[in-house]
Amino acid sequence: MTYEVESKLMKAEEAIKKYVDDGSHIAMAGFAITRNSMALAHEIIRQRKRNLKVSMSIGDMALDIMVGSGAVNEVNYGGGSLDRLGPLVCVNKAIVEKKIKANEHSNFSMLMRFLGGALGLTFVPVKSMLYSDMVNDLMRKGEATEIKCPFTNEVYVALKTLNPDVALIHAQAADTDGNIYIYGPKFDIKEIVYASRKVIVSVEEIIPKERALRDLIFIPSYRVDAVVLAPFGAYPTNLYGYYYHDEEHIRSYAGLQCREDAVQKYVEEYITSVNTFEEFLKKTISSDKLLKLITLARRLM
Amino acid sequence: MKYSKEELMVVTGAREIKDYDKVLVGIGLPMACAILAKLTHAPHSVIFFENGVVDPKSTDYGVGLADLKAWSGASYYTGTLEVMGYMLHGGKFDVGFVGVLEVDMYGNVNSTIVEVNGKPRHFTGSGGGNDIVSLARKIIVITRHEKRKIKEKVFYVTSPGYIGGRDRREVGLRGGDIVVITDMAVLKFNKNKGKMDVVSIHPGIKIEEVINNTGFPLEIPSDVPTTPEPTEHELKVLREKVPATLYSKSL
Numbered sequence: 001m002t003y004e005v006e007s008k009l010m011k012a013e014e015a016i017k018k019y020v021d022d023g024s025h026i027a028m029a030g031f032a033i034t035r036n037s038m039a040l041a042h043e044i045i046r047q048r049k050r051n052l053k054v055s056m057s058i059g060d061m062a063l064d065i066m067v068g069s070g071a072v073n074e075v076n077y078g079g080g081s082l083d084r085l086g087p088l089v090c091v092n093k094a095i096v097e098k099k100i101k102a103n104e105h106s107n108f109s110m111l112m113r114f115l116g117g118a119l120g121l122t123f124v125p126v127k128s129m130l131y132s133d134m135v136n137d138l139m140r141k142g143e144a145t146e147i148k149c150p151f152t153n154e155v156y157v158a159l160k161t162l163n164p165d166v167a168l169i170h171a172q173a174a175d176t177d178g179n180i181y182i183y184g185p186k187f188d189i190k191e192i193v194y195a196s197r198k199v200i201v202s203v204e205e206i207i208p209k210e211r212a213l214r215d216l217i218f219i220p221s222y223r224v225d226a227v228v229l230a231p232f233g234a235y236p237t238n239l240y241g242y243y244y245h246d247e248e249h250i251r252s253y254a255g256l257q258c259r260e261d262a263v264q265k266y267v268e269e270y271i272t273s274v275n276t277f278e279e280f281l282k283k284t285i286s287s288d289k290l291l292k293l294i295t296l297a298r299r300l301m
Numbered sequence: 302m303k304y305s306k307e308e309l310m311v312v313t314g315a316r317e318i319k320d321y322d323k324v325l326v327g328i329g330l331p332m333a334c335a336i337l338a339k340l341t342h343a344p345h346s347v348i349f350f351e352n353g354v355v356d357p358k359s360t361d362y363g364v365g366l367a368d369l370k371a372w373s374g375a376s377y378y379t380g381t382l383e384v385m386g387y388m389l390h391g392g393k394f395d396v397g398f399v400g401v402l403e404v405d406m407y408g409n410v411n412s413t414i415v416e417v418n419g420k421p422r423h424f425t426g427s428g429g430g431n432d433i434v435s436l437a438r439k440i441i442v443i444t445r446h447e448k449r450k451i452k453e454k455v456f457y458v459t460s461p462g463y464i465g466g467r468d469r470r471e472v473g474l475r476g477g478d479i480v481v482i483t484d485m486a487v488l489k490f491n492k493n494k495g496k497m498d499v500v501s502i503h504p505g506i507k508i509e510e511v512i513n514n515t516g517f518p519l520e521i522p523s524d525v526p527t528t529p530e531p532t533e534h535e536l537k538v539l540r541e542k543v544p545a546t547l548y549s550k551s552l
């Protein structure tokens with residue numbers, strides 16, 4: 001018996017080769033140290049993609065390491081950190097040293113740029129960012145302008161909408177029909193998925209499609225171009241219901257402070273010297289520790 | 302009953318929350334304020350995180366909004382659009398808390414970039430901060446009271462205060478009053494003076510201390526009110542039910 005999901009099931013290597021080119025515009029939906037598309041980000045770095053533009057509402061570790069590895073030359077984001085485990089060391093450094101073009105927004109403004117793109121609109125009005133230095137900067141770059149409501153004359157920030165080439169999402173599960181399930185808070189996943197031209201979803205597991213599940217489908221299969229089976233694909237960040245983050249690993253990453261040689265060493269040790277994300281997991285984390293992270297995440301559901 | 306300055310800040314912040322209020326918080330001291338309010342005078346208030354976590358009940362908040370410990374016991378998981386869009390942009394948040402690198406005499410907030418030893422250093426950026434300050438009905442800013450944090454002019458405006466010293470609604474903002482709670486005093490915007498002004502000084506703090514630690518000129522009358530002390534009940538609930546890790550090192 002064959003399942004529908006098989007037609008789009010592929011390895012991370014194949015999915016990134018097929019859908020991400022040098023210069024592609026990528027959207028991601030991780031948030032600080034949770035639900036990062038880490039398996040897919042590693043693959044992008046391994047394939048040495050260059051000049052990528054990344055858009056995301058809240059910057060995360062996947063974005064930071066992509067910037068640190070030199071894959072990215074432009075970022076649209078709404079701020080970000082590794083929560084209290086550290087700042088986005090490479091993003092912050094690249095902004096100050098002007099190594100990347102960075103367009104700073106608020107969280108909701110980014111979300112609206114995706115929502116507008118999903119709806120096929122060319123701009124969206126928001127009340128956020130009025131009178132901020134972010135909007136001054138975006139106006140200079142032609143990404144935003146101030147407008148007045150044609151009916152009430154009220155002032156708004158008008159933002160250009162976004163239609164990224166490809167969305168990278170990490171989800172808990174796909175079913176055998178290829179539908180995607182997102183457990184826990186949903187962030188901006190739906191808006192990103194519908195704004196982007198192609199959608200790659202890495203998943204922890206593939207579950208049997210059952211009629212009772214149809215109310216829980218978050219992304220329908222027809223919106224998904226590639227499903228990548230990637231257990232622990234958000235590691236070392238956490239995934240609701242599946243595993244807690246690896247505090248030690250993230251802290252030591254942040255501790256590198258994006259010093260050039262240290263980041264190069266990190267990328268080489270954990271990403272480019274291995275062939276797959278599974279190999280990275282095997283050399284990075286013991287099964288004992290993994291079990292602890294899983295147990296803790298289950299307890300916190 | 303004796304209390305620490307952090308405990309006083311938590312209680313003062315909690316008192317800004319009314320029963321049935323919808324409250325948008327970040328992790329740390331604001332979270333402690335929201336939990337204390339819920340356990341004392343505002344049992345029907347509801348706590349939200351910007352990423353879609355609603356009404357979390359954990360006793361260990363871990364390292365931030367992305368920590369599974371902080372979400373534990375949530376009664377509802379939704380997305381950013383519902384919390385930051387339908388709720389916040391739709392004008393339904395009564396109170397929003399924000400952390401800051403700097404705040405200035407017009408209530409402008411900086412959480413993006415500051416100069417350290419003459420060099421720019423980039424921090425978190427807005428996140429939901431700008432949205433909260435632009436759109437919540439009341440905004441609570443929590444900060445240490447230091448000259449370098451409470452300034453005449455912020456280095457970068459992440460979130461706007463009282464533009465040109467005017468009423469925020471007149472210039473098209475939907476956000477309401479900005480209340481700054483520090484470890485020395487409570488400040489609010491004074492329309493007549495056109496800048497932030499002290500509304501009360503915490504017990505035991507001298508007027509000169511506040512003036513000397515503020516980066517813009519303040520005129521504080523000698524009969525300035527004292528911030529009300531925490532009640533025994535508030536302190537008891539705070540110590541027994543609110544994890545100290547949330548606020549003891551928050552500043």
